[in-house]
Amino acid sequence: MLATKDWLGQYFDHSTDAIFIFKDDALLVQNQMAKELEQELKVDPMYLLQVADTSVKQKYSQTNGCFNCIIQNKMTNLSVPLTLADDSTHPLHYFMVYSILDKTAHLFSITLKSRGTINRMDQLAQQRKLTRYVNRAHELERKRISADLHDSIAQGIYSAIIGIRRLRNADLSTEQLTALSNVIENQLDDTLKEVKGMALDIRPSVLDNFGLLPALKVLANRLEENSGITIEVAGKADTSVLSEDVQSVLYRIAQEAINNALKHANASEITVLLVNHQHFIILEIIDDGDGFDVPSHQSFNGRSLGLLNMSERVKALNGTFNIKSKLHDGTTVTAKFPVADLGRKQHV
Incomplete structure (x- = not known):
């Protein structure tokens, strides 16, 4: 038990957060970081207590200012933005967290957490989440390409091989040879179209050679032929000011949204x-x-994976992304980029 008290005391005293523990209006104990803030920044624990008192009363004004009622019946914790040394050239930004430790004994803590540290932790967590998402998106794309290669391309080539073997080994008449040759040729033509279609999906050459607007028109024509749905491309935007990265992202957004x-x-x-x-x-x-x-489509699922991918790609290039949709009322997907930023030819 003594060893437990020792490491608990070390954890409390060496915490990077400033911790003040109160009973009623009296300060019971504070850790080393709290003492340093009190000494160096002249942080008055009673001032923190008053800030917490005011914040609690504002949040639970329906209790008519009954602070003890709040402690006993409602409050568990409360977080309040707080700036220290705000009159200096480098003010310090914190979150003040008020937590009830023992309602009956009126025991509570006030903890000052650096907002910069919290923001960095949030950014790290978001980056890890994004990395997991990107890895998953890449794996799903690999699976799709693998399935297309196996189910379409490989089967088409195998069928042509069988036909060629028959040409070589079978005793066929001239008419049969001609018919079988035509079948093999058609099969290889279809396979070639599949290969070209996959190449367009992966990276359309027209985007590199002629720019974004012609690439969008080629994409629309191809998908319109395959689906029978009317797809119109309009606009006279000058895309020469766009970096290759932004043009690629805009093309992928159109491709994903149309699909x-x-x-x-x-x-x-x-x-x-x-x-x-x-x-x-x-x-x-x-x-x-x-x-x-x-x-309902902002979590990770089959459809929203593409939507999140679009959003993250746009944000990575300093753009904005928005989806406006209602049941039975269509969908509008919008991506917007500042032209001033695009002239620098970003590469991320």
């Missing part, structure tokens, strides 16, 4: 708009389909 509309929305018409203004460029993909509830 989502075709697969999930039962759309009869899809419009792609690419317009620029003095300081920014906007891509919009508008469909007249079923629509969906956007918040």
Whole structure:
């Protein structure tokens, strides 16, 4: 038991957070960081207590200022932004966390946590989450390409091989040879189209050779032929000011949004708009389909994985991304980039 008290005391005293423990209005104990803040920044524990008192009363004003009622019946903890040394050139930003330790004994703590540290931890957690997401997205894409190669390309080539073996080994008439040769040729033509289609999905050469707007028109024509759904591309945006990275992202957004509309929305018409203004460029993909509830698709699932991917790609290049949709009222996907930032040819 004594050893436990020792390491608990060490943890309390060496914490990077400043911790003050009160009973009623009296300060019982404080750790080393709290003592340093009190000495160096002249932080008065009673001032912190008054800030906590005021914040609690504001939050639970329905109790008519009954502070003890709040402690006994409602309060568990409360977080309040707090700035220390705000009159200096480098003010210190904290979160003051008020926590009830023992309601009956009126024992509570006030902890000062550095907002900078918390923000860095949040950023690290977000980065780890994004890394897991990207790894998952890449793995799903590899699975899709693998399935396409096996189910379509490999099967087409294997079928052509069987036909060639038959040409070599079978005793066929001229008419049969001609017919079989035509079958093999058609099979190889279909396989070649599949390969070209996969190449366009992975990286369209027209995007590199002619720019974003022609690439969007080629994409729309190809998907329109395959689906029978009207897909119109409009706009006269000058995409020469866009970096290759931004053009690639905008192309992928259009590709993902159109495919989502075709697969999930039962759309009869899809419009792609690419317009620029003095300081920014906007891509919009508008469909007249079923629509969906956007918040319910913001977690990781089959459909929202692509939506999150679009959002993260845009944010990585200092753009903004938005999805507006309602059930039975279509969907509009919008990406917006500041032109001033695009002229520097970003690469991330």
